[in-house]
Amino acid sequence: MVVIRWKFRGLCRRLRECVAWKISQAVLIFRSLTYNEHMNQSYAIDFLLEPVFWFVDNFAQYLGKVFIFCVTILTSAVVGVAYWVGLPYWWQRCPYTTVFLVIFGNWLLINIIFHYYKGVATEPGYPPPTTHVSEAASICRRCISPRPPRTHHCSVCDRCILAMDHHCPWLNNCVGYYNARFFYLYMVYMVIGVTFIIVAGIDIGYKVLWLNDTGGLLPNNDPDLIGHPVRLNQTGALVPVKEIVEYDSFNSPREHHLPVPPITEAQRIAAHPWKRKAVMFMAITCCAVLIALGTLTIIHGRNIGRGETSIEAHINEKLRKHIGTQYKNPYDFGKRKNWRLFLGLTQGRTFIRHVLLPSGHLPTGTGVSWHTVGSPYEDWP
Numbered sequence: 046m047v048v049i050r051w052k053f054r055g056l057c058r059r060l061r062e063c064v065a066w067k068i069s070q071a072v073l074i075f076r077s078l079t080y081n082e083h084m085n086q087s088y089a090i091d092f093l094l095e096p097v098f099w100f101v102d103n104f105a106q107y108l109g110k111v112f113i114f115c116v117t118i119l120t121s122a123v124v125g126v127a128y129w130v131g132l133p134y135w136w137q138r139c140p141y142t143t144v145f146l147v148i149f150g151n152w153l154l155i156n157i158i159f160h161y162y163k164g165v166a167t168e169p170g171y172p173p174p175t176t177h178v179s180e181a182a183s184i185c186r187r188c189i190s191p192r193p194p195r196t197h198h199c200s201v202c203d204r205c206i207l208a209m210d211h212h213c214p215w216l217n218n219c220v221g222y223y224n225a226r227f228f229y230l231y232m233v234y235m236v237i238g239v240t241f242i243i244v245a246g247i248d249i250g251y252k253v254l255w256l257n258d259t260g261g262l263l264p265n266n267d268p269d270l271i272g273h274p275v276r277l278n279q280t281g282a283l284v285p286v287k288e289i290v291e292y293d294s295f296n297s298p299r300e301h302h303l304p305v306p307p308i309t310e311a312q313r314i315a316a317h318p319w320k321r322k323a324v325m326f327m328a329i330t331c332c333a334v335l336i337a338l339g340t341l342t343i344i345h346g347r348n349i350g351r352g353e354t355s356i357e358a359h360i361n362e363k364l365r366k367h368i369g370t371q372y373k374n375p376y377d378f379g380k381r382k383n384w385r386l387f388l389g390l391t392q393g394r395t396f397i398r399h400v401l402l403p404s405g406h407l408p409t410g411t412g413v414s415w416h417t418v419g420s421p422y423e424d425w426p
Contacts, residue, residue, distance in 0.1 A: 109217025113165060116215055123330060124154060126323045127242060134249055134310040146245060153238040159403040160231035161216075169221025170207035170412045172196055193413045195376070197356055207412035210345075210354040222412035226388060229349070230400070232342045239331040239338075246327060252311040253324050349387050352377035375417040 127150070135143040172193055185192045185205050192198075197209040199219050208222035220228045314320045348358050353374055364372050377383065385391065388400055389408050399406060 109214050112215045113217050116161070119330065120157070123239075123242065123327060126327050127246075130314060130320050130323055130327075131242075131246055131249065134314065135245070137310040150238075150241060150245075153234055153241060156234040156403060157231060157238055160227045160234060163405060164213075164216050164220075164224050164227040164231055165218055167218075167224040167227060169209065169219040169225075170223045172205050172207060173413065194415050195354070195357070195412075208354060209356060211356070223407055225354075226408065229342075229345055229387075232338050232345070236335060236338050236342050239335045242327065243331050243335065246324070246331075249311060249314065250324055250328050253315045253321060254328070350380040350383055352383040352386075373418070376415060378418060 183192050185198050187198045188205055195208045196205050198205050199212050201212045202219055206219045206221040210220040212219045389406050391409050
């Protein structure tokens with residue numbers, strides 16, 4: 046019995062060794078066939094993300110039209126709810142404040158619509174034909190043509206873009222030299238707009254969603270009950286309360302014909318099922334847009350202040366890690382000059398006329414050749 050057990054254990058051990066040998070042999074063959082001395086973490090991530098890149102390259106340009114439609118519908122819905130719910134509420138509270146809110150809100154709306162349309166319709170800027178490129182920083186591997194400084198190839202548009210920042214699916218367009226200002230000011234005015242709606246509607250949201258004060262109003266199809274507090278009569282039916290009734294010690298009703306306290310607009314909103322849903326929709330949408338676009342506005346504003354695009358910010362960050370703090374961005378003229386150049390406040394243009402009001406002016410220059418720090422351009426504007 047002991048001998049049989051010993052032989053069985055030896056057989057199991059040899060079987061395990063054989064299986065382990067076959068597995069190690071298969072792993073060695075696989076590694077030999079797939080060996081790459083350039084393999085690292087970045088290469089592996091790029092390989093795994095290749096299907097995503099393929100999808101973006103082939104379908105992003107078609108999805109862009111859907112995104113434009115979504116932006117248009119959401120913006121229209123928010124504006125419609127603001128007029129449908131917010132305007133009557135503020136008019137009941139203070140007509141003078143309402144007039145100010147309407148003027149200020151429509152100023153924001155005009156700027157939002159204008160800059161979004163210009164960001165979509167304005168071409169970002171493309172390099173001129175090869176014969177007209179006097180200064181080339183490199184050769185584009187996709188276009189097989191000279192590429193001016195600060196120019197990058199967009200895989201979605203399949204073209205080189207002057208001063209390319211990124212491809213924005215919500216614009217269905219690249220953000221480049223000629224439409225970067227429209228894109229950024231659209232985000233700024235949208236952030237201000239949703240902040241304005243949140244501030245103006247926070248009292249409505251508090252009374253409607255938090256307190257849920259309907260003032261005795263109940264949603265009902267009976268027109269006699271809409272707009273009045275209701276009570277149960279002797280038959281058990283709902284009837285509007287149009288007068289105050291008191292009872293004496295003998296339980297005899299005495300009608301005083303005193304006016305019922307007026308119903309506030311907030312109570313009407315709370316009692317209206319669709320208006321309640323509209324207030325909730327506004328709260329969720331505006332807070333989400335504020336967080337998303339607010340973050341992007343801060344990031345792009347920081348890049349603008351340093352005189353670089355989003356692509357250049359990524360490249361310059363790598364250069365600073367390899368070269369050190371002695372690396373300086375050659376297109377950084379200081380925050381004030383960088384902002385003036387970005388907003389196009391040159392040649393007599395003013396902040397009030399060309400930033401606070403819609404303006405279709407384009408940046409000065411061609412986007413093909415660039416002045417750097419130390420050149421005569423540094424002293425201008």
